[in-house]
Amino acid sequence: MTAPFSFRLLANDGMARRGEIVTPHGRVATPAFMPVGTQATVKAMYPGQVRELGADVVLGNTYHLMLRPGAERIARLGGLHTFMNWPHTILTDSGGFQVMSLAQLRKLTEEGVTFQSHIDGSRHVMTPERSVEIQQLLGSDIQMQLDECIALPAPREDVERAMRLSLRWAERSRAQFETMGGPGRGQALYGIVQGGDVPDLRIASAQALGEMPFEGYSVGGLAVGEPQDVMLAMLDVTTPAMPVDKPRYLMGVGTPEDILESVARGIDQFDCVMPTRAGRHGLAYTRYGKVNLKNARHADDPRPLDEASDCPAARDYSRAYLHHLVKAGEGLAAMLLTWTNLAYYQTLMREMRAAIEEGRFEDFRAKTREDWARGDLAPLD
Amino acid sequence: MTAPFSFRLLANDGMARRGEIVTPHGRVATPAFMPVGTQATVKAMYPGQVRELGADVVLGNTYHLMLRPGAERIARLGGLHTFMNWPHTILTDSGGFQVMSLAQLRKLTEEGVTFQSHIDGSRHVMTPERSVEIQQLLGSDIQMQLDECIALPAPREDVERAMRLSLRWAERSRAQFETMGGPGRGQALYGIVQGGDVPDLRIASAQALGEMPFEGYSVGGLAVGEPQDVMLAMLDVTTPAMPVDKPRYLMGVGTPEDILESVARGIDQFDCVMPTRAGRHGLAYTRYGKVNLKNARHADDPRPLDEASDCPAARDYSRAYLHHLVKAGEGLAAMLLTWTNLAYYQTLMREMRAAIEEGRFEDFRAKTREDWARGDLAPLD
Numbered sequence: 001m002t003a004p005f006s007f008r009l010l011a012n013d014g015m016a017r018r019g020e021i022v023t024p025h026g027r028v029a030t031p032a033f034m035p036v037g038t039q040a041t042v043k044a045m046y047p048g049q050v051r052e053l054g055a056d057v058v059l060g061n062t063y064h065l066m067l068r069p070g071a072e073r074i075a076r077l078g079g080l081h082t083f084m085n086w087p088h089t090i091l092t093d094s095g096g097f098q099v100m101s102l103a104q105l106r107k108l109t110e111e112g113v114t115f116q117s118h119i120d121g122s123r124h125v126m127t128p129e130r131s132v133e134i135q136q137l138l139g140s141d142i143q144m145q146l147d148e149c150i151a152l153p154a155p156r157e158d159v160e161r162a163m164r165l166s167l168r169w170a171e172r173s174r175a176q177f178e179t180m181g182g183p184g185r186g187q188a189l190y191g192i193v194q195g196g197d198v199p200d201l202r203i204a205s206a207q208a209l210g211e212m213p214f215e216g217y218s219v220g221g222l223a224v225g226e227p228q229d230v231m232l233a234m235l236d237v238t239t240p241a242m243p244v245d246k247p248r249y250l251m252g253v254g255t256p257e258d259i260l261e262s263v264a265r266g267i268d269q270f271d272c273v274m275p276t277r278a279g280r281h282g283l284a285y286t287r288y289g290k291v292n293l294k295n296a297r298h299a300d301d302p303r304p305l306d307e308a309s310d311c312p313a314a315r316d317y318s319r320a321y322l323h324h325l326v327k328a329g330e331g332l333a334a335m336l337l338t339w340t341n342l343a344y345y346q347t348l349m350r351e352m353r354a355a356i357e358e359g360r361f362e363d364f365r366a367k368t369r370e371d372w373a374r375g376d377l378a379p380l381d
Numbered sequence: 382m383t384a385p386f387s388f389r390l391l392a393n394d395g396m397a398r399r400g401e402i403v404t405p406h407g408r409v410a411t412p413a414f415m416p417v418g419t420q421a422t423v424k425a426m427y428p429g430q431v432r433e434l435g436a437d438v439v440l441g442n443t444y445h446l447m448l449r450p451g452a453e454r455i456a457r458l459g460g461l462h463t464f465m466n467w468p469h470t471i472l473t474d475s476g477g478f479q480v481m482s483l484a485q486l487r488k489l490t491e492e493g494v495t496f497q498s499h500i501d502g503s504r505h506v507m508t509p510e511r512s513v514e515i516q517q518l519l520g521s522d523i524q525m526q527l528d529e530c531i532a533l534p535a536p537r538e539d540v541e542r543a544m545r546l547s548l549r550w551a552e553r554s555r556a557q558f559e560t561m562g563g564p565g566r567g568q569a570l571y572g573i574v575q576g577g578d579v580p581d582l583r584i585a586s587a588q589a590l591g592e593m594p595f596e597g598y599s600v601g602g603l604a605v606g607e608p609q610d611v612m613l614a615m616l617d618v619t620t621p622a623m624p625v626d627k628p629r630y631l632m633g634v635g636t637p638e639d640i641l642e643s644v645a646r647g648i649d650q651f652d653c654v655m656p657t658r659a660g661r662h663g664l665a666y667t668r669y670g671k672v673n674l675k676n677a678r679h680a681d682d683p684r685p686l687d688e689a690s691d692c693p694a695a696r697d698y699s700r701a702y703l704h705h706l707v708k709a710g711e712g713l714a715a716m717l718l719t720w721t722n723l724a725y726y727q728t729l730m731r732e733m734r735a736a737i738e739e740g741r742f743e744d745f746r747a748k749t750r751e752d753w754a755r756g757d758l759a760p761l762d
Contacts, residue, residue, distance in 0.1 A: 324450040
């Protein structure tokens, strides 16, 4: 163990926060973007590359890993860090979100959720206790309570029922985490704020969780189909109700713009499949917005995606070549575009951290939005 | 241009040869294995990785590139070296082999071959002259004459007809290559020995080509379905009939054992999709033979493929993890196993070169065959 979990704030700029998390596997500069390693791999990337881009932490998906290769197997093999050759910090989700979105024959009760695997139809039970147990088997540094995340829009009574259930599951998760010795190993368990798009429920959830001894707090149940302005409005009411001295993690978010606007509202951690998934579908994120390499206008364009980038993938290959790789269905397309996208996301985070430290976050935010609005550079003509 | 094409022999050990090719894009230590970059990419590898493994030259497939993205387009974009970000030596085939194996509605005449693209059904004509023209547009350093390669077994008269046609096409290819200024750019055009599994036809082909001013000579029409002993018997009669002072390239070969045995018979250059294709299908080549990572016996095996390898892919990831990636269909499986396989192939070539230099090739050959025969290390038990 390097050090037990801790968080300290280094600077504030408006609501934006610059901080540092320490975990048993290293330091995490915040605001942080955490690449998603669903099945114990950040798709189409070598782990060393992910690290070199500046990622201090990656996310593993409990639902996927419990089904394949199995949490007990990963534990026998030395834990998830060893298994996936990532010696730095790992955050795992509770598995609940993907049980509800991917598994079959789901049945939710006070006790937990029963479901069938989407891979082989095998039956499983997920409870708050079992979720923590699996995350302990994986050995992740930052673990999540099991919660119920419902799709929006939804009636207030459904949102409130799910939020109250999530609070009761928060207590059970915490008890299990302490029983299993998580704090003694320096690990963290985060509580998850729910409450849908209902401001008073968000505030009630944040306050109730804030009275429980979690090492950090997540905002769940956003980026589940609601418009961006609803998401940001929810952050506007939620983050002020969250503890100041604990990290705040907005789950499953988002686009570069979502992240910029959420940092402006006091969020410290993010994860999203967007940069990796988009990379496998021919889409690049750059300083000047998105570039769809499938588009035929790139077929004869000798320019790289961004000649000023530090990332070889964005700098050393022409748009014409990337277009060709995408059209030909070559694996190198996903490899280069995922690399480009994760590089851009990490650059954005690094620049935001510097801007907050230097008290110029508002200028940075305006300039960045301006660059995006400028759009992709015009093709040759 | 670094230097015009040249070849010199540095050492002989029995029939095995250690040499060096120089091309406008660098030096090629022989015997050389040339990774296949079919569609302007060595599948699942960054070009920098391919280079770091010790590859001095990669192969591009004229048939694929002429159809997508098109040879004229690649020329406008600065040639294949620039297009695929590989500033080292490139060898291209003539396109003929894949016209006959992939294209539709093929019709072969004295003039050439008409065919339809397997991608979009578009009509094309491939002649000896057009093949050279395309290779000139690509700008490859080492180019191949168009030939007719027939599947074995085949009647002698068919084999002889194809061999004689290939000789006439050799003359036309050479004329076109000189007309287009290939020699002045320091490029090479290789003639291709045909003759199937008929010794006197192989010898006649080699001798006739040897009288034409090619910079190098290929052995074609082997590894097309015949048993290994037939292939080696053909090399036994063919290489002694080939010029001593020119490089000899055995096209499309092969397994590590094929390569070892062919080097023993005086071959200098090889290409094969085997290490890259196998890597995408869960198969690893190691010092101790092949390992099929799909096999369930690897699911709990914490050992790497080869703890003594210099290649991070073979050294830093457990068999259990590789098995998981293969079963989960993750792109990282292909990335790590292709890397492992190309690393092993290049290590084999490097070791053969050293053994020839030091006059101990026969010992190396025996020891290597012994290691392969030993088979994969036993699983944990």
